[in-house]
Amino acid sequence: MLAEILHTLPQVLIDGLALGAIYAIVALGYTMVYGILELINFAHGEIFMTGAFIGTAILITLTGLGWIAVMPALLALLLVLVITSVLTGFIGMGIERIAYRPLRKAPKLITLITAIGVSFLLQDLVRFITEVKRGNYILTGPSMFTDRVEVKTSSVLSVFNDASFKESFIIVFVVAAIMMITLDFFINKTKWGTAMRAVAQDRDTSALMGVNVNKVIGLVFFLGSALGGATGVLFAIQYGTIDPYIGFILGLKAFTAAVLGGIGNIRGAMFGGILLGVLEMFASANLTLMTNGVFGAEYKDVFAFAILILVLLFKPEGIFGKVVMEKV
């Protein structure tokens, strides 16, 4: 059995990294907002979905105008990523301004329910617009970066099978890595990043330092939503077909990844996302084999979430969550 698991391991890792990178960036949005407001922003999965639709819509429009044919594909992608992330960034900021800020002093549960409401609103809005424009709410964008690349992993270790991936995998992974590294740098090394961490730790005292707390919270929503929207574009390119409900389950999993890594912890969210993606792909490839056919690949989520429960049983604060000793 071990040999068979090893056969597929290179492919599992490649697919797991692509999915995990997507989980990781969406997880960042959850963890940043949670870190600063202690709010589980359920609408964040929908921001991701909205990004996927906006990106696909732009791509379809550009194709219709005949621009895609003349433009280098990478340039088109960059353009779509930038426009989409700016738009979703502002949508996220707007949601905070309209739906969450008035409830800042209300019990957390009220805001949570509002977030679920916003989530439904975005789903239906996107569904409505897409149906009006296309007659169907399931959308398939123009295919890009679909050439397959073979990786001769069998020559590395004879027990491995060869693996392959679509070119889009590289795009997903590189863009995701750039976004994560940039965000990490921004949060840890810049003045506004430090202000974000300060507001997360002590809002009142941050204000006494001259920090406009509302501006910082707006910034957090902008960044999280911009990254989430861009990830939606990556998802659409990697997996082709999208519908208004992709944000729900993916958002749930990304939130899980954030908890797995330690909610509120940026690097934890990145790690948790990658881990969850790889676990899921591993289960998808090997569950049938490991359970003698009792559980099929469709139980991959059960497997991934069982791992989550195990981790949290032994480390409730998550893998990177730290219980900081604070002296008074």
Place this chain on the structure above:
Amino acid sequence: MHILELRDIHAFYGGIQALKGVNLYVDKGEIVTLIGSNGAGKSTTLKTISGQVKPKQGNIFLNGKDITSALPHETAVSGVAQVPEGRRIFPRLTVKENLEMGAFSVKNKKVVAERMEKVFHYFPRIKERLSQRGGTMSGGEQQMLAMGRALMSGPNVLMLDEPSMGLAPIIVEQIFSIIKELNESGMTILLVEQNAYQALQIANRGYVIQTGEILMSGQSSVLLRDDQIKEAYLA
């Protein structure tokens, strides 16, 4: 013109009227202390000045400018720095980052570096701990860091809320002598203290607050000799 002035301030805190017509002023270069027992309204007075509590009635002036309705970050930027009760260091930021946050509104990096040197002059121990997380320091060190952080903004008025709270007597001595030193170099200070005797020792003037009202005010030397104050606060 007073650098800071409160006129007839009425304020509510947690549903109860915490301030009932407080009048108070601070002149440039003074140390003014606000003393009183627990729950008398000392902290609420500071919070009203910094904008964390909105007064129901009355006005607050900074250099003659009405700042009554200013938000906390606006008041901070206009030159009032507050060292909050319980220090409120950012526990998971490093000591250096804590200081940098104090200078958040300062755009010029050179000015920030100069001010940091000045902070090291008053609190040499901070310099040895720059990369340590704020939350891991002792209470005395945190108090020093909180004061250093407040100085980083280059304030016109420095407000200190119970700097002696929970500290060993020897540390309190140090803190008070640094407050005195800061004042001698020109800093205007509003000091809130339960430790009335020590506060009056270094202050020019004092106000005694009781259940939200100013009971008495005057030169520290006069207040120190007052029988009523001696009995209530200096015993």
